[in-house]
Amino acid sequence: xxxxxxxxxxxxxxxxxFFLLIxxxxxxSMLNTIIGVGGGAxxxxxxxxxxxxxxxxxxxxxVQLGSNAGRAVLMRRHIQKQYLGWFFxxxxxxxxxxxxxxxxxxxKYLELILAVFILISxxxxxxxxxxxxxxxVGVGVFTAFLTMFVxxxxxxxxxxVKNLLPDRRExxxxxxxxxxxxxxxxxxxxxxxGFAYQQWLGVIGLMILVGFVGTYLGKHVLDKVSNxxxxxxxxxxxxxxxxxxIWSFFTAH
Numbered sequence: 001x002x003x004x005x006x007x008x009x010x011x012x013x014x015x016x017x018f019f020l021l022i023x024x025x026x027x028x029s030m031l032n033t034i035i036g037v038g039g040g041a042x043x044x045x046x047x048x049x050x051x052x053x054x055x056x057x058x059x060x061x062x063v064q065l066g067s068n069a070g071r072a073v074l075m076r077r078h079i080q081k082q083y084l085g086w087f088f089x090x091x092x093x094x095x096x097x098x099x100x101x102x103x104x105x106x107x108k109y110l111e112l113i114l115a116v117f118i119l120i121s122x123x124x125x126x127x128x129x130x131x132x133x134x135x136x137v138g139v140g141v142f143t144a145f146l147t148m149f150v151x152x153x154x155x156x157x158x159x160x161v162k163n164l165l166p167d168r169r170e171x172x173x174x175x176x177x178x179x180x181x182x183x184x185x186x187x188x189x190x191x192x193x194g195f196a197y198q199q200w201l202g203v204i205g206l207m208i209l210v211g212f213v214g215t216y217l218g219k220h221v222l223d224k225v226s227n228x229x230x231x232x233x234x235x236x237x238x239x240x241x242x243x244x245x246i247w248s249f250f251t252a253h
Contacts (some may be wrong), residue, residue, distance in 0.1 A: 001100065008201075033218025080165060089138070094140060115249070161175070
């Protein structure tokens, strides 16, 4: 069985790295489902240490698409569909802009800006609902632009919209749709820009499969958590993510 799986391993990965990535996909998908955020950022942090830099964000986009799409299917009753169209319009525009100029921007400074915003929005409520659904166009533009070169913008997005969707299941299900939209767009654009997905299809498929198992298990945990406890955990999880970004900024060479 192991030998069969190893036939799907890209040459640039060791066997240990191959199986570690697959296992991490399940664990981070469970984290994403329970808290609503954090899994994508955790996964990409490990991917950066094991994969060629040029492959990290495109592969991460496909894997996270599978994870978030699976979460959206499992939680489909809670999706707030009225917000999706506006977010899609903004995301298409932002990804096109980002795909053209992102590689020339200093990513580490943008990550620092993201970290500061996440901290502020986690501890000082920011409510976009006064702008109505159209406010999500701007959110879509900005986050889709950023996601082209800052691989995991989920913490920024959920910090922005968490007050718009106070119910934990509605927030988790709708966030899964938001992230699925952006990962589809991102994957398509990287493909058009010439990234060769073929050698990564095996590990991507296995990561998505194991990620769905993690999503399924995480959903059962989420169902047992109250909204009050969920938002307390979310606030501290976002704070940890933001502090990690700030630490990386000051320690990077």
